[in-house]
Amino acid sequence: MEEKIKSLDNKYLKNHWQLYVMLIVPLIHLIIFKYLPMVGTMVAFKDYNIFQGIWKSDWIGFTHFKEAFASKEFWIAIKNTLILNLGDLLIGFPIPIILAIFLNELNGEKVKKTSQVIMYLPHFLSWVIIAGIVQQVFSNNGLINQLLIKLGGKSVPFLSNPGIWRMVYWITGIWQSAGYGLIIYLAALTSIDPSLYEAAYIDGAGRFRRIWYITLPQLRPTISIMLIMNLGKIMSISFDRPYLLGNVLVKDTANVISTHVYTLGLQSGRFDFATAIGLFQSVIGVILILIVNQLAQKFGEEGIL
């Protein structure tokens, strides 16, 4: 029996060796561009010397981590990362769900289609372009302030007041990504059997009861997956958005872990120290994803892993 399987395997290999040939280049790519940098994170535990390189530099244990934990800027970067991400979660997360629920109630196909297409558009603009647009719209003599002044109000320092800048950051995030979320949730709603709504209608359920008892339960798996991913990423933040939306005047608010690592590493040349901070963030990120995934499975949701 075993021999038979073995001969079958050999036969498979004989006929399909080309499959392994195909995998050679992707695997080399994987090793060089994904796994070598992972090995390179050991710089975080070394006293990195450019001339000696990663391998020959001296091990110094957790020195960089200790220095990071003792530095004020590190904690500010963590605090800013958490605040900006929590805001995205609290304000940005529910909006596409609400939009999808109400767009699903709409009968007019034209309005339905057009609003999806237009709201989805900003998702494909780069953060450089978005930052340029934000400047035109929110700067001291930008669109909104001109409007406020015309209406007899005072101009608001949207981009230079740290607290208000955060609002701009969140609002921009909604503008950029709500359309994307909307399409994901609408896709989940297309599979609802219309007879469910009809039955509920005949039983006398009002619009909001139908939303509550039919639409929302249908969205639940998608909502929970999106929530898991968002919670798992609460400590990680992209580089482009905070870096490009930020400016010198709000740097204490806009400086997050990714931009902090960039400034320390690539601008001040402290490669080892910056790697330690980046590694700390990545490890926390992995732990968070594992925890959130476990929790989700405990509550009977599917999870992502």
Added chain:
Amino acid sequence: MSVYESKSNKKSQFFQFVLSFIFILLTMISLIPILHIIAISFSSKRPILSGSVTVFPVGFNTEAYTKVLSNSNFIGSFLFTILLTAGFTALSMCLTILAAYPLSKKGLKGKGIIMTLFVITMYFDPGIIPKYLNIKSLGLIDTVWSLLLPGALSAYNLIILKSFFMGIDNSLYEAAYIDGCTEFKALFKIAIPLAIPAIATLSLFYAVSRWNGVSDVLYYISDSNLFTVQLKLKQMIDAIIISQKEGTSVVNLVAENIKSASIVFSMVPMLIAYPFIQKYFTKGIMLGSVKG
């Protein structure tokens, strides 16, 4: 009964009206920032300074675009970015197909391990600096390869294409194998033609990410001949912030129309591609969600 029905219909009609109104309003709000930037790019200097430009150009002229088009520096990096995006997309698709096809085969040995290796890269990010040091030790800093290679194979896209290949009816392959068809031939004659919608979607994913990407250019490139259009735009936008802070805002405000024209100009490829993107990305999201 009929009274109840007509009453509820009226209520429903009113609800539909309000809902349509709200969505039209939201759609307009999300379009205004883009219309505003287009309006500024076509307006003359005086109305821009006095702030009377909203969503329609005031004092329509195309002077800003003439200046953008005659800026060989900007146009050069625009063309470079188009070539870069095309090259990156082709390279990425080759790698993704070469990885996805074998991994979609049931009998392949070591498939589980290889998939795990790819999935790990989705959740563990070594960070900016190790990636930079890696590119540096490979000698790719300030070369076009640093913008082509590192992002060329995304595990996420691989999984999407893999599950698409897995959906292909196995009997198609069986028949081909019996006729002595090799795997390479099966890939080109059976799998790729059937996966065209998925390949189109993923090509768009890759192209959009390369066209919009700016951080790797910032990390790896200091030679201005290799600056992408996004980085050129960033420099343009930054130059204006600084001069505004120094209190010379009036002088630099004149550049607002040029800045806006550059932004609009670099949005054009995306806007041309948007109908396709719109059609295929939605499909791509569905493909992604099907895999679960």
